[in-house]
Amino acid sequence: xxxxxxxxxxxxxxxxxxxxxxxxxxxxxxxxxxxxxxxxxxxxxxxxxxxxxxxxxxxxxxxxxxxxxxxxxxxxxxxxxxxxxxxxxxxxxxxxxxxxxxxxxxxxxxxxxxxxxxxxxxxxxxxxxxxxxxxxxxxxxxxxxxxxxxxxxxxxxxxxxxxxxxxxxxxxxxxxxxxxxxxxxxxxxxxxxxxxxxxxxxxxxxxxxxxxxxxxxxxxxxxxxxxxxxxxxxxxxxxxxxxxxxxxxxxxxxxxxxxxxxxxxxxxxxxxxxxxxxxxxxxxxxxxxxxxxxxxxxxxxxxxxxxxxxxxxxxxxxxxxxxxxxxxxxxxxxxxxxxxxxxxxxxxxxxxxxxxxxxxxxxxxxxxxxxxxxxxxxxxxxxxxxxxxxxxxxxxxxxxxxxxxxxxxxxxxxxxxxxxxxxxxxxxxxxxxxxxxxxxxxxxx
Numbered sequence: 041x042x043x044x045x046x047x048x049x050x051x052x053x054x055x056x057x058x059x060x061x062x063x064x065x066x067x068x069x070x071x072x073x074x075x076x077x078x079x080x081x082x083x084x085x086x087x088x089x090x091x092x093x094x095x096x097x098x099x100x101x102x103x104x105x106x107x108x109x110x111x112x113x114x115x116x117x118x119x120x121x122x123x124x125x126x127x128x129x130x131x132x133x134x135x136x137x138x139x140x141x142x143x144x145x146x147x148x149x150x151x152x153x154x155x156x157x158x159x160x161x162x163x164x165x166x167x168x169x170x171x172x173x174x175x176x177x178x179x180x181x182x183x184x185x186x187x188x189x190x191x192x193x194x195x196x197x198x199x200x201x202x203x204x205x206x207x208x209x210x211x212x213x214x215x216x217x218x219x220x221x222x223x224x225x226x227x228x229x230x231x232x233x234x235x236x237x238x239x240x241x242x243x244x245x246x247x248x249x250x251x252x253x254x255x256x257x258x259x260x261x262x263x264x265x266x267x268x269x270x271x272x273x274x275x276x277x278x279x280x281x282x283x284x285x286x287x288x289x290x291x292x293x294x295x296x297x298x299x300x301x302x303x304x305x306x307x308x309x310x311x312x313x314x315x316x317x318x319x320x321x322x323x324x325x326x327x328x329x330x331x332x333x334x335x336x337x338x339x340x341x342x343x344x345x346x347x348x349x350x351x352x353x354x355x356x357x358x359x360x361x362x363x364x365x366x367x368x369x370x371x372x373x374x375x376x377x378x379x380x381x382x383x384x385x386x387x388x389x390x391x392x393x394x395x396x397x398x399x400x401x402x403x404x405x406x407x408x409x410x411x412x413x414x415x416x417x418x419x420x421x422x423x424x425x426x427x428x429x430x431x432x433x434x435x436x437x438x439x440x441x442x443x444x445x446x447x448x449x450x451x452x453x454x455x456x457x458x459x460x461x462x463x464x465x466x467x468x469x470x471x472x473x474x475x476x477x478x479x480x481x482x483x484x485x
Contacts, residue, residue, distance in 0.1 A: 131163035132186065137170070140184055144267040152262060156182070164317065166230060166333075171272060179272035180259060181330075189231055197224050214420065215427035218369075222430035226312065230333035233268040235484075239332035240270065242482035246307050247329075252295030254328045273328035275320025282448060291325040293451030297458060299327050300438055305347075305462045308338045308475045312434030314441035336434045337479070340471045341367055346435065347463050353382070353389050361385075369429025377426065380419040387412040388439050391455035400446035400455070 132140070137158070141149045150156060153172045160168040167185040174180055186192075200223070204216045229235055237258045244255045254273055262269035281292055299319070303309040311318075313334040320328045345367035352360035358378070365373055365381060373381075386393075391400050420426050479485040 131160035131168045132184075134158045137184065140187065141267070144184075144264045145262065153180075162317065172269075174259070179274075180262070181256065181270050181272045182262070183233070183268040183270075185231070185233065185266040193227055193231060197227065200224075214417070215425060218427055218430040219433050222433045226334050226336065226434070229335075232265060233263065234265050236268055236332050237263055238482045238484050239335045242309065242335075242478060242484060243303065243311075243329065243332060245481055246303050246309065246478055247299070250298055250302060252291075252326050253299040254322070254326055256328075256330070273320065273330065275322050275328040277316055278319070278321050278445060278448065279316065281321060282450075286452070288325055289449040290451050290453055292321055292327070293446050293449050293453055294458065295325060295327045296442060296445055297453075297455075299329060300442055301459075301462055304338075304435075304438075305343060305466065306471065306474060307478050308340055308343050308471055309478075310336050310338070310434055310438055312336050312437055314438055314445060334434070336431075337475075337484070338431060340468045340475065342431055343471060344466075344468050347466055349385055350389055350392060350459075350463075353386060354393055369431055370426070374423070376423055377420075380416055380423065383419070384412060384416045388436075392459045393456065395454065395456045397452050397454045399450065399452050400443050 137160075138150075145152060152175075154175050154177065155173040157171045159170075161171045161181075162169045166189055167183055170182045170184065172180040172182050201220060204220055237260070240256060240258050244257065247253045247255055256270035256273055259269040259271070278292065278296075281289060284292075296314075296319075300311055300314065303311070311329070311332070311334065313331070315331075318329070318331040320330065322328065345364045348360055348367070349364035351357065352364055361382060362373065362378060365378065370381070390402075391398060476485065
């Protein structure tokens with residue numbers, strides 16, 4: 041280990057020690073409130089937690105952002121503070137990049153490119169992306185993982201587990217154990233760039249007939265387990281389209297909807313992270329999907345449960361709703377618990393239940409689902425709590441994340457007809473057959 045690597049490691053150890061100390065101190069405050077009756081300012085406490093986590097700029101920050109968008113995973117004060125964490129981490133310097141690239145592609149790595157930008161185009165929690173050009177003149181995106189990320193992720197997951205324990209001491213209405221396991225598994229998968237390359241191949245296959253979506257192409261000869269090189273897709277953030285014409289904003293929303301839900305309802309696959317950095321839009325309103333680390337593959341029966349719940353709400357069929365929740369993995373559901381879960385379900389499914397053009401959320405609130413989530417949380421607490429199944433995490437995350445995008449675009453679409461077109465020919469056996477073939481083609485089976 042050279043001096044710069046040692047300095048990074050020493051610095052990371054120091055940061056984790058500080059976070060452990062800070063989080064431990066916050067845990068002590070919660071214990072004081074619970075057992076000694078000392079009043080805790082939750083908003084201030086949440087602010088302190090954000091400050092403790094924000095300095096890491098690593099996987100734990102990514103997890104915190106994810107948690108902030110999962111309804112009821114954290115109290116509203118905590119979620120609001122964690123949403124403020126920034127997605128970008130400081131990028132690695134050129135000397136460091138050269139050393140990392142040499143480790144992945146050999147000492148003559150630079151000769152494999154016509155051009156390689158020294159400055160990162162984007163730096164995030166697990167790695168950074170450099171713009172390059174191939175020998176035949178094609179623009180490339182080189183995603184280079186930071187060093188020693190496996191141990192960093194494991195350290196962060198320990199901190200996350202402590203945070204969940206703190207939350208459970210304060211509020212037992214939501215048991216986050218399944219949420220923790222799901223996040224842990226997905227985060228570990230994101231470290232495997234060979235798996236992400238297979239995810240890209242999977243999406244190129246299953247979205248090949250979607251004219252409104254673009255997926256990059258992996259450059260296998262320039263990729264390893266910690267370096268993923270793919271074609272560069274030009275585009276701008278969707279935030280730039282907020283003042284576009286109504287028809288253009290509706291077209292963008294339509295393409296985003298198809299990009300996320302064609303894979304889910306046709307193949308049982310979902311992109312679990314609709315974060316602004318994971319897609320861009322072209323001037324012709326096509327959507328570029330850029331990041332494929334957080335992909336979840338579901339059993340066909342789970343997808344059927346999602347559709348069954350939609351039909352149960354549409355038809356007011358309580359028995360079908362119970363069957364749907366049980367197929368998702370919810371257990372020991374009382375009549376009251378079903379009613380509470382239906383409050384949330386009716387909110388999430390609301391745009392799909394009305395056969396008319398409408399916004400994703402009626403009213404003027406910019407906080408998608410906050411009030412409904414708060415009401416549901418209070419009722420769950422009254423009924424003694426619930427443990428959301430792990431499969432629920434990323435589906436709910438996608439629904440809320442996309443809902444926020446559609447709110448920003450101020451899109452007005454007949455979501456009911458758009459959804460019905462996806463599920464009109466749904467059969468479990470058909471999905472299972474398509475899924476198996478697609479996964480085999482992508483070498484994920």
